[in-house]
Amino acid sequence: MLGSLESQIMEVFWTARRPLTVRETLDLLNADRTPPLAYTTVLTVMSRLAEKGALVRKAQGRGHTYAPAAEDEAALAVQGVLRTYGDAAVSHFLDQAATDPDLRKRLQALLEKDS
Structure with a gap:
């Protein structure tokens, strides 16, 4: 079971249908949000989602890209x-x-x- 922010982050990935960086995910989440989420908040939640097996993390340059481990x-x-x-x-x-x-x-x- 996913928490509220975890669900929102996963929904971004399922809608995007492609791997995303933390920055891309943050920008998509903050498009209609006031106040905006902090980069470190999204990074922490995405790291935890990867540890839980909900996201797959891949090294890319100095950072990582993430992709959903399941379709929904x-x-x-x-x-x-x-x-x-x-x-x-x-x-x-x-x-x-x-x-x-x-x-x-x-x-x-x-x-x-x-x-």
């Missing part, structure tokens, strides 16, 4: 559950699907859509 917040949540619980999470999900006909139908439709 739901995908981040799934990654977190799988990272924390691994096969046990998958097993519980499959057990739930086995007893829920509507969930089974939705899964089947998604599998057919992706094939």
Whole structure:
């Protein structure tokens, strides 16, 4: 689960659909914000998002670029559950699907859509 500023930062990345520097992210966040956020605030939150696995940090020159590790917040949540619980999470999900006909139908439709 993301905090308010974390969610805003991730939304900037999901909208941009490209890697961004801290400065680019700050400028996009501050476009409609009063008072503006400080560079160090955004840097700190982005560093923490990278430590959590929500952003991927890559060295570029003297700084870094960041990119989202998942396509949206739901995908981040799934990654977190799988990272924390691994096969046990998958097993519980499959057990739930086995007893829920509507969930089974939705899964089947998604599998057919992706094939």
